[in-house]
Amino acid sequence: MNKGIVFVIVSLISVSGFADHHKGERDKDPGHERGRGDLFKEADLDKDNKVSLAEHEAMVQRMSDRGRARFHEMDLDGDGFVTKKESRKAMKEKMKTKRKKRKALDKERKASAEK
Numbered sequence: 839m840n841k842g843i844v845f846v847i848v849s850l851i852s853v854s855g856f857a858d859h860h861k862g863e864r865d866k867d868p869g870h871e872r873g874r875g876d877l878f879k880e881a882d883l884d885k886d887n888k889v890s891l892a893e894h895e896a897m898v899q900r901m902s903d904r905g906r907a908r909f910h911e912m913d914l915d916g917d918g919f920v921t922k923k924e925s926r927k928a929m930k931e932k933m934k935t936k937r938k939k940r941k942a943l944d945k946e947r948k949a950s951a952e953k
Contacts, residue, residue, distance in 0.1 A: 844920070848909045849902065 881889045881897040889897075912920045912928040 844909075845905075848912075848920075849905045851905075851908075 877897075878889065881893050883893050883896065909920065911932075912925050914924045914927060
């Protein structure tokens with residue numbers, strides 16, 4: 839029962855990333871997984887502008903796999919549980935990594951602009 843609840847919570851947290859309404863033009867730059875509104879395109883595997891049940895199920899599976907991966911990233915001590923402390927620490931590390939990537943991209947853009 840507890841594993842089920844944790845899975846649902848982690849899944850909801852993961853899905854909340856798809857509902858981020860604060861993304862702008864910079865999110866279309868390299869290094870960003872997807873911009874707003876691309877979930878349909880991602881689910882439409884055969885690009886026929888329709889999502890079949892099989893495509894939907896494949897998308898749900900990919901989302902579930904990503905949610906599990908995020909859970910394991912947050913479970914810093916590997917005990918099968920995520921504490922608030924672990925969650926906060928994992929988020930801080932993730933933000934640190936994002937800042938480093940952003941700085942590297944900015945540096946790369948500046949170098950390209952100077953050529």
